[in-house]
Amino acid sequence: xxxxxxxxxxxxxxxxxxxxxxxxxxxxxxxxxxxxxxxxxxxxxxxxxxxxxxxxxxxxxxxxxxxxxxxxxxxxxxxxxxxxxxxxxxxxxxxxxxxxxxxxxxxxxxxxxxxxxxxxxxxxxxxxxxxxxxxxxxxxxxxxxxxxxxxxxxxxxxxxxxxxxxxxxxxxxxxxxxxxxxxxxxxxxxxxxxxxxxxxxxxxxxxxxxxxxxxxxxxxxxxxxxxxxxxxxxxxxxxxxxxxxxxxxxxxxxxxxxxxxxxxxxxxxxxxxxxxxxxxxxxxxxxxxxxxxxxxxxxxxxxxxxxxxxxxxxxxxxxxxxxxxxxxxxxxxxxxxxxxxxxxxxxxxxxxxxxxxxxxxxxxxxxxxxxxxxxxxxxxxxxxxxxxxxxx
Ligand code: ATP
Ligand code: MG
Numbered sequence: 015x016x017x018x019x020x021x022x023x024x025x026x027x028x029x030x031x032x033x034x035x036x037x038x039x040x041x042x043x044x045x046x047x048x049x050x051x052x053x054x055x056x057x058x059x060x061x062x063x064x065x066x067x068x069x070x071x072x073x074x075x076x077x078x079x080x081x082x083x084x085x086x087x088x089x090x091x092x093x094x095x096x097x098x099x100x101x102x103x104x105x106x107x108x109x110x111x112x113x114x115x116x117x118x119x120x121x122x123x124x125x126x127x128x129x130x131x132x133x134x135x136x137x138x139x140x141x142x143x144x145x146x147x148x149x150x151x152x153x154x155x156x157x158x159x160x161x162x163x164x165x166x167x168x169x170x171x172x173x174x175x176x177x178x179x180x181x182x183x184x185x186x187x188x189x190x191x192x193x194x195x196x197x198x199x200x201x202x203x204x205x206x207x208x209x210x211x212x213x214x215x216x217x218x219x220x221x222x223x224x225x226x227x228x229x230x231x232x233x234x235x236x237x238x239x240x241x242x243x244x245x246x247x248x249x250x251x252x253x254x255x256x257x258x259x260x261x262x263x264x265x266x267x268x269x270x271x272x273x274x275x276x277x278x279x280x281x282x283x284x285x286x287x288x289x290x291x292x293x294x295x296x297x298x299x300x301x302x303x304x305x306x307x308x309x310x311x312x313x314x315x316x317x318x319x320x321x322x323x324x325x326x327x328x329x330x331x332x333x334x335x336x337x338x339x340x341x342x343x344x345x346x347x348x349x350x351x352x353x354x355x356x357x358x359x360x361x362x363x364x365x366x367x368x369x370x371x372x373x374x375x376x377x378x379x380x381x382x383x384x385x386x387x388x389x390x391x392x393x394x395x396x397x398x399x400x401x402x403x404x405x406x
Contacts, residue, residue, distance in 0.1 A: 016094055016095045016096070017067070017074060017092055017093070017094050017095075018064060018065060018066045018067070018092070018093055018094075018095055018175070019064075019065035019074070019077060019078055019081055019090060019091070019092055019093070020062055020063075020064060020065075020090070020091050020092075020093050020168075020175065020177065020180075021044065021062065021063040021064075021065065021081055021084075021087045021089075021090050021183065022061065022062060022087065022088050022089040022090070022180065022183070023036075023037065023040065023058075023061050023062070023063065023086060023087065023088065024086055024087065024088035024183070024185055024186070024187075035191075036086070036187070036188060036191060037058045037063075038058075039086075039188040039189075039190050039191055040058070040063065040084070040086040040087070040188040041056055041057065041058045041063055043084055043085075043086070043188050043189055043190070043250065044056050044063055044065065044081060044084050044087075046250070047080050047081070047083075047084055047247075047250070047404070048065065048077050048080060048081070049405075050073075050076070050080075050404060050405055051072060051073040051074075051076045051077040051080065052067060052068070052069055052071060052072030052073055052077070053067070053068040053069050053072065054066060054067055054068060054072065054077065055068055059170075059171070060128055060170070063087070065077065065081060074092070078090065078092055080247065081183070082181065082182070082183050082184060083184050083247045083248055084183070084184060084188075085184050085185070085186035085187060085188060085189055085213065085214050085216065085248065086184075086186060086187055086188035086189075086216075087183030087184055087185075088182070088183045088185055089180040089181065089182060089183050090180060090181055090182075090183050091166075091177045091178070091179070091180035091181065092177065093166075093168075093175040093176060093177035094106050094109075094110040094175065094176050094177070095173040095174065095175050096173065096174050096175075096176065097173065097174065098129065098132060098169055098173060098174045099174075100134060100139065100142050100143070102174070103139070103143055103167055103169075103174050103176060104142070104143045104146045104147065106174070106176045107123075107143055107147060107165050107167070107176045108146075108147065108150055110176055110177075111163070111165060111176065111177075111178055114163050114178055115147060115150075115151050115154065115163065115165075116151065117163075118154060118161070118162040118163035119153070119154070119155065119162055120154065120155045120156070120157035120160075120161045120162045120163070121144075121147070121154050121155075121156065121157070121161045121162065121163040121164070121165060122140070122144065122156055122157060122158050122161040122164055122165070123139075123140040123141075123143045123144040123147065123164075123165045123166075123167060124140060124164055124165070124166055124167070125137075125139040125140045125143075125166075125167040125168070125169065126166075126167070126168045126169070127139065127168075127169045128168065128169065128170045128171065129169050129170060129171055132169045139167055139169065140167070143165070143167060144156065144165075147165065163178065163179070164178070164179055165178065166178070166179075166180075184214070184248065185214065186213075186214035186215060186216065187214070187215055187216030188216055189213060189216060189217070189218050189249065189250050190216065190218050191216040192215050192216030192217040192218075193217060193218070193296075193297050193298075194217065194218045194219070194220060194294060194295055194296040194297065195212055195217050195218075195219060195220070195291075195296050195297065195298040195299065195300050195328065196219070196220045196221075196222055196287045196288075196290050196291045196294065196296045196298075196299050196300065197209040197212065197219045197220070197221050197222070197299075197300035197301075198222050198223075198224075198283060198287055198299065198300065198301050198302075199221045199222065199223050199238060199241065199242060199254070200223070200238070200302070200358050200360065201234055201237045201238050201241065201352065201354075201356060201358050202302065202352055202358065203302075203336075203339060203340060203343050203348075203349065203352040203353070204302030204303070204304060204307075204331055204339050205301065205302035206241050206244070206245060206302075206343060206346070206348040206352060207302065207330075207331055207339050207342040207343045207346070207348070208300055208301060208302040208328075208329070208330050208331050209221070209245055209249065209300060209302075210245060210248055210249070210342065210346050210348075211330035211331070211342070212300045212328055212330055213245075213248055213249040214248070217298075218249075218250070218252075219245075219249055219252055219300070220252065220253055220255065220290060220291075220294045220296055221242055221252055221253065221254040221255065221402075222254075222255045222257060222286070222287050222290050223235075223238045223254060223255070223256050223257070224257050224258075224259035224283055224286070224359050225238075225256060225257075225258065225259060225359055226258070226259045226260040226263055226359040226362060227258070227260060228260075229260065229263070229357070229359065229362040229363075230356075230357055230358065230359050230362065231356060231357070233356050234356035234357055234358065235256065237351060237354050237356050238254070238256075239254065239400065239402065240351050241348055241351050241352065242254045242400075242402040243402045243404075243406055244346075244347055244348050244351060245346075245348065245402075246402055246403055246404045246406075247347075247404060248346060250403075251401065251402070251403040251404070252401070252402050252403075253294075253399050253400070253401055253402075254399070254400045254401075254402055255290050255397050255398075255399055256397060256398045256399070256400065257286055257290075257393050257394070257396070257397045258393055258396040258397070259282075259283075259359050259393065261389060261392060261393065262279070262282050262389050262390075262393060263279060263359065263362070263363055265384055265385075265389055266278050266279055266282075266363075266384065267363050269380075269383040269384055270380045270381070270383060270384070271380060272365045272366070272367075273365050273367050273368055273369045274365075274369055274372065274376075274377060274380055275363060275364075275365045275368070276309065276310045276360070276364070276365060276368050277310060277315060277318055277319070277368075277369060277372050277377055278377065278380065278381060278384075279360070280310055280315075280318075280319045281318065281319050281321075281322045281377070281381070282386075282389070282390065282393075283319075284299065284319050284320075284322050284323050284327070285322050285386070285390050286390055286393055286394065287299050288322075288323060288324070288325055289390065289394055290394075290397075291325055296325075297325065297326075298325050298326045298327070298328050299323065299325055299326070299327045299328065300327075300328045300329075300330070301327060301328075301329055302329075302331055302339075303316065303329045303331070303332060304329075304331050304332055304333075304334055304335075304336070304339065305332050305333065307336070308368075309368035309369065309370045310368065312370050312371065314370070314371045314372055314373075315369075315370065315371075315372055316329075317374070318372050318374055318377050321374055
């Protein structure tokens with residue numbers, strides 16, 4: 015089998031002296047992501063990652079789709095390799111791209127020659143191969159500016175490669191280059207989208223979910239596990255920390271004014287997420303909050319929950335409308351699960367008139383009625399960890 019996958023690196027190439035470590039990280043991320051699709055040789059050279067199947071029964075379609083979801087890859091294409099010989103390149107293009115050449119009305123050949131020892135320059139190769147293809151498919155017209163089909167020829171060190179147009183990759187930066195953050199994952203639409211956006215910037219995520227049995231059902235928890243799993247093609251293997259929240263919610267309900275219930279609950283979430291961050295070496299928290307979307311997401315309310323945080327809180331969807339967040343959720347494949355109708359702990363005990371402009375002093379005074387340390391310590395003790403990975 016001489017069909018391979020070529021992956022183009024994105025912003026990674028701009029990183030100057032760090033470039034080597036970015037490339038290494040990206041190559042190992044690609045390698046890890048391909049373990050379910052067979053045995054591949056993966057290596058990087060000249061700003062390209064080569065993915066070469068090592069066995070006949072490798073799942074190249076699956077591998078190609080998986081590679082396009084790896085952050086740090088801007089473009090991907092399948093290519094056929096052939097000997098570095100002008101006629102071999104022509105035959106390869108004719109056989110490999112025959113159907114596309116037949117279907118197109120206009121075309122051009124574009125050559126990149128990395129091997130400067132090859133006896134023809136790029137222009138000469140394009141003209142030679144283009145001329146023969148034109149003889150073979152006389153209906154084709156050459157259009158050098160906006161061809162329907164661009165036949166790419168790359169003459170590299172070991173071999174020549176022929177491919178059609180490349181497709182977009184996931185963009186972003188390789189996961190692991192940007193450190194670790196704790197992402198608060200509810201069963202909603204927003205937090206999976208927010209998690210995806212931060213992971214895209216090269217951040218490894220630890221996921222935290224709060225649940226309140228018996229007020230929240232086992233199905234609600236399954237839904238969150240499923241969302242976490244749906245994020246793995248983008249975010250890689252992750253740990254979901256499942257933290258019991260019932261005792262905290264009952265204590266708040268019993269001891270604090272109803273209109274402050276959600277605010278105080280959110281401060282507990284932040285404290286617990288921060289404790290997970292301390293244990294996992296994470297340097298920031300991530301939430302799916304969007305300004306003004308609900309009472310607890312006004313600027314005043316955000317300030318009250320930020321007041322318990324010493325780590326930065328990243329809110330990548332803060333300035334987005336719901337429709338924009340939904341578009342992301344649909345694109346990344348979490349939307350259909352997010353709209354399954356199971357309750358979240360935020361939706362049990364919802365105040366009738368939540369406070370939209372809280373004062374920090376007042377909130378802190380109400381919290382005095384609670385054993386904050388004991389409640390958080392017990393919640394953390396009851397936490398369960400689940401690993402989610404692509405093969406699950
Ligand atoms: P989402 O659609 O993500 O559920 P939302 O618009 O419903 O968000 P809230 O329910 O107020 O908003 O939650 C705001 C953010 O708080 C969520 O995006 C998420 O990051 C976090 N969060 C809410 N509930 C939970 C939970 N049960 N476990 C973990 N994080 C949560
Ligand atoms: Mg929600």
